[in-house]
Amino acid sequence: MLSVTSLQLYLLPIDEYNMITQKEAVSAIYNCVKEHEKSLIDEKAFLISLSVGIPIDDFYEVDGRLTYRGLVNGYVADCEKYLSVIDKYDGKTILNASLYMFNLIRRGITGKLDEKALKLLSELNLFQGYS
Structure with missing residues (x-):
């Protein structure tokens, strides 16, 4: 189950002013999954x-x-x-x-x-x- 923060990453508009790298997106999703695994x-x-x-x-x-x-x-x-x-x-x-x-x-x-x-x-x- 993905948290709100990782879902927000998918919903971010991608333009030249608000670019998020693939590495940042993967890192954020990984951190959300690890957080869930901890609890x-x-x-x-x-x-x-x-x-x-x-x-x-x-x-x-x-x-x-x-x-x-x-x-x-x-x-x-x-x-x-x-x-x-x-x-x-x-x-x-x-x-x-x-x-x-x-x-x-x-x-x-x-x-x-x-x-x-x-x-x-x-x-x-x-x-x-x-x-």
């Missing part, structure tokens, strides 16, 4: 929603941090617990675990899973109901 908000929300059993619509982002709305205290505690588990892992592991679960649930496909992602999914108790 992995959607992937974290997906894994937590599977673990806790609540709709993914109850999650949103505030200042780059995953937040929950309208949840009773028990669910908030569970979400915090699972988020602290997820935050111990690097972005690549979180992404791999999220993609694995998506493919398993939506397509019935079990792919190869690296050891770290396997450990993450085990800590989230996701192999009990989906494997």
Whole structure:
């Protein structure tokens, strides 16, 4: 997903007064993608929603941090617990675990899973109901 700043690059009028080089455009888009990869908000929300059993619509982002709305205290505690588990892992592991679960649930496909992602999914108790 591209952020507003990278979309604005595509919408800029290109003329002799407002020229933006291809290198600048690629750099801006790369930075937006890297920013998204750092937070992995959607992937974290997906894994937590599977673990806790609540709709993914109850999650949103505030200042780059995953937040929950309208949840009773028990669910908030569970979400915090699972988020602290997820935050111990690097972005690549979180992404791999999220993609694995998506493919398993939506397509019935079990792919190869690296050891770290396997450990993450085990800590989230996701192999009990989906494997």
